[in-house]
Amino acid sequence: IKKNNYYGSLSWKGTDHYTAELSEIPYHVDVQVGDTIVTSGYSAIFPEGILLGVISSYNIEESNFYQIEVELSVDYKNLVNVNVIRNLLRDEQTDLEKTETND
Numbered sequence: 076i077k078k079n080n081y082y083g084s085l086s087w088k089g090t091d092h093y094t095a096e097l098s099e100i101p102y103h104v105d106v107q108v109g110d111t112i113v114t115s116g117y118s119a120i121f122p123e124g125i126l127l128g129v130i131s132s133y134n135i136e137e138s139n140f141y142q143i144e145v146e147l148s149v150d151y152k153n154l155v156n157v158n159v160i161r162n163l164l165r166d167e168q169t170d171l172e173k174t175e176t177n178d
Contacts (some may be wrong), residue, residue: 097143
């Protein structure tokens with residue numbers, strides 16, 4: 076969530092190409108409809124700050140985490156052209172992340 080730097084897992088359930096589900100956000104985090112969802116950059120796959128969508132609805136699950144529905148910023152059903160970005164430092168980043176977890 077861009078406004079407060081919280082991150083979770085965004086997954087597509089395969090039923091509606093306009094929405095995805097954001098999970099693993101604790102209920103104490105300030106979440107509002109319309110909040111912007113962007114990539115965190117905490118992986119070697121996606122760069123930081125790519126717009127994914129906005130929160131369209133949310134509720135609290137029994138496990139004290141939000142169940143958040145995200146309206147995706149791209150109509151993936153009608154996507155024609157994409158750019159593939161190669162991370163030239165991916166191997167180095169992965170090695171550093173492994174070293175950090177082994178410390």
